[in-house]
Amino acid sequence: MVPLSPTMDPEKQPPSPKGGSFPKKRFTSRKYLVHLSCFLIAIYGLRYFMRTSTERGPKIVDSSVKWNSGPVKKMSMTTKEKEDLFLSIPSAESASSAAKKYSKHPHLAGSLEDYHDALSILELFQTELGITAPPPSHEQPIYNAGTPKSRAQTIALTSRLGPRNPTAWVDVYYPYMDTPLDRSLDIVDLAGNSLWSADLREDGDEGDEDAAKYRDYIPAWHGLSGHGEGKGQLVFVNYGTFEDYEEILASGQNLTGKVVIARYGGLYRGLKIKRAEELGAVAVIIYSDPRDDGFVTVENGFSTYPQGPARNGNSVQRGSSMYLSIYAGDAQTPGRPAYENAEREEATNIPGIPSIPISWANAQRLLEEIGDVYTTTGPRKLSGKASERAVKVVNHVDRKITPIWNTMAAIPGHVRDEVVIVGCHHDAWVLGAADPVSGTVSLHEIVRGLGALLRSGWRPLRTILIASWDAEEYGLIGSTEYGEDFAEWISEHAVAYLNVDVSSAGSQWDVSASPSLAHVIRQTAMDVPHPSEDNKTLWDARHDEGPFKPFGPVVEVGYMRADADVIEAYESQKALRLKNELGKGTGVGPMGSGSDYTVFLQRLGVASSDQGFGGTPYDAPYHYHSIYDSNRWQEVYGDPGYNKHLAVAKHLGLLTLRLTDSIIIPLNTTQYAFELDGYLDTVLTPPPCSPASNHYFPPYLPEAQAEPETLLLQSTFSTLRNTIAKLQEASILLDIEKAEAEEKFKEVLSRMPSFPFPRKTRKHFGNGHGRGAGSCTRGNTLTRRIKNWIKGVFGVSTPHPSKSKNFKSALFGVDSWEDLISKAIFEEDCSDTNAITIESLYQISRIFLIYLTFQISPLYQIYPTFQISQIYLTFRKFQKSPKSPIFLTSHRLLHHLRHLPRFLASLAPPRIPSPPPIFEFIRAAKRVSRANRKLISFERGFIDEAGIKDREWYRHLGVAPGKWLGYGATTFPALTEAITLDKNITAAMEESIRLVRLLGWMTESLRKEVDSESDSSDDQP
Known part of the structure; x- marks a missing residue:
């Protein structure tokens, strides 16, 4: 129901003489309420004064605005x-x-x-x-x-x-953490003797004073890496993505007992180690490859840092080797806080094999042992070739419970x-x-x-x-x-x-x-x-x-050259972002x-x-x-x-x-709901790099699966699409509700009386300190203003002399409803005599909204509900529109409005006063709060306590780090991975049904709340 302004609401007007006065008992109870309010305000004011008079702000050293020695001065800012x-x-x-x-x-x-x-x-x-x-x-x-x-x-x-x-x-x-003890990397002969030993220290260049100073302070190692040693032939796995390992296996190479060497990039480092461990590798080495640096390389004539911008060949990238896509946080207390006396369990998200990071300078030497890491004929693929000599990796760490400090x-x-x-x-x-x-x-x-x-x-x-x-x-x-x-x-x-x-x-x-x-x-x-x-x-x-x-997205300019794969990947990502923005995306x-x-x-x-x-x-x-x-x-x-x-x-x-x-939290649930369509599209059309894309039909289902199961899954996807559409509709209704809630709150807030702060001291003129002209009111002005403010807050007021005692003429300036309609329609000089001006609609809408406020039941007997709603929505639209010389031609609307006065005769003068402003304010604030709770809880709706298969710590079914990405996002992760990784049509149906159930619950929650808000607003007097 649309709220009435103070001038529109008949319950805000002084009671007519015929209506009589209010019961004396009601005034008595309000008198007690006012006295109690005065007492509480006085107590709070005394408490505030005692607190602020004793507080002193600390001295500020690095601030543009200094703390004063006294209390902070309150000021209003736009x-x-x-x-x-x-x-x-x-x-x-x-x-x-x-x-x-x-x-x-x-x-x-x-x-x-x-x-x-x-x-x-x-x-x-x-x-x-x-x-x-x-x-x-x-x-x-x-x-x-x-x-x-x-x-x-x-x-x-x-x-x-x-x-x-x-x-x-x-x-x-x-938490459970570690620090490095001793590390080594050697090329060894068959007897285990070292033929070459790597310098694992970052050689801090004197051109960077801080780097040189702390070159030996923190050794280069992987946090939470496996403690131990590993020896075996060396195999290059490129970035070490899931697809790279599949390519190695396709080449016929068995990684059992091998030492894997991978370049940084493509995915989170911990997952490079995880997949190697699953395939039987005994150790992992990771290095930074200048190919990923684009054009700014030594090969293109740039000096290395600190003399120039190119990568320093001795730099090493440290980092965690935790299996982040399984669960984050302390490895020994998953799902529970790591208190000092916490009960701990065996860590399952950290590697069991050693790994070390090395520089590009060391990596070059190791890659020489392998030779051709890519195939030399046909499309470029990983060769899977292993080194002839073995490589030995030693990584000893000190694992222990260590305090950490969150500053809040x-x-x-x-x-x-x-x-x-x-x-x-x-x-x-x-x-x-x-x-x-x-x-x-x-x-x-x-x-x-x-x-x-x-x-x-x-x-x-x-x-x-x-x-x-x-x-x-x-x-x-x-x-x-x-x-x-x-x-x-x-x-x-x-x-x-x-x-x-x-x-x-x-x-x-x-x-x-x-x-x-x-x-x-x-x-x-x-x-x-x-x-x-x-x-x-x-x-x-x-x-x-x-x-x-x-100039331009090229891989070669004169003597300068960049890795074609790196530039292609970068430019394709850029094109994808642009396409997203030109479509329904937000950037x-x-x-x-x-x-x-x-x-x-x-x-x-x-x-x-x-x-x-x-x-x-x-x-x-x-x-x-x-x-x-x-x-x-x-x-x-x-x-x-x-x-x-x-x-x-x-x-x-x-x-x-x-x-x-x-006032209303700027969270756009409708944008979210519409982006879910794109999430589902991604499931149905996987990108070319998907592990399953080369083996399965859209939506990449195994050929061997029976036709009925395929059709059933397609039906489940259709249901999921329809459920998303319903969520979108519910979110749009929430958009309407939150806009009206904010509008109502602002309107009620504008009618709340301002607190009567004391006026500035004025000089006295004249001798009057008693009754009559020239009297000094300095002694009772503040008291009277506070008393009137409290009365205003609780809806106690006296009729203003300028207010008319006739309700209808005071509100509208006319004595009869017929005159009002005629006046509203025909007093404007319109070129179209059948047109109703916006100015007229403002006046007419006030009448109609009063009727809706009183909820006159005969009105619903004569006029169908849909006609009333159409008239109401028309008024709401033009109430919010700026006044402009636009005309609305509607004989039918005028016809309906002319029948309204017959119901006025049955209306008695209003006797029940409207709620006090403070109660209206509380009601409006609660309505805003309810809308905000729905906005806040929308993201919560994607949380399923059962979590995602094989990594239940992650509970968001809308988005999660990819199981084999770590950093990268996978939308609808449980459903996507059931298809792309598990290749299980039954699991895919189960995940689709789980999403349908989750989104359906979110839809019902939004609709229930919005419907209840609409009902409650219509019931307001």
């Missing part, structure tokens, strides 16, 4: 003023200072330096957010996870008795039980200037911006939780343990999780997110300036490419895994996003997880001037504010 203030805070000077602070030393997870970084970030939170730090003699707020103090810090945020001011603390978890901060909002989470990790393999320091710098600037807003009197509508995670590099451990620790709380309260990891490592801005966040991400990116080009926005930076690009891709959003999205169903600038074949190669990921590389090649760091900070911060302060 949305634009708030956003402009935030955007004015991030600065290149501050970003540069923070980058040097965090990247000038190693900070491996669990190390002493990592602990000091956690405390440094805690100090940042305390300083910028105005949190009083404990004195040196007291303990810092560092709590073991699982203890009452640790749990209270998070759970109290959404409690009505929780903190009202920002808080910051550190949670300590105890929270800004409580007015709506305490809705929480927006922003996070980045702070641990690194060595220096980590890009990964993760660039992300930490962006988070640093966001915190400064939020602090400036707080000092200006702002308080967020929703609660903001800021996280600096630890041990991300080992396997997303810090964030995952927190997610498993507070799974129920996050599922209940989290609106979205916004992640940043690497802000700057190249020229091209990339963003991936849940489809429901795509539109607000895109609009926000369009509101942030391009980091280096005028008249462009951050959204345009998605198409930027490096400074070393030749925002789905999320797989590889960073701290994984537990929030894939296990708990929280809408998430991740963003940052990455490299292209035309950028200086980024030395990922190397000692050359240093501040010098960042300032020379990564982001000179720190403009990309700031662009990410502004976008992520602005996105946080818009998710936090919007």
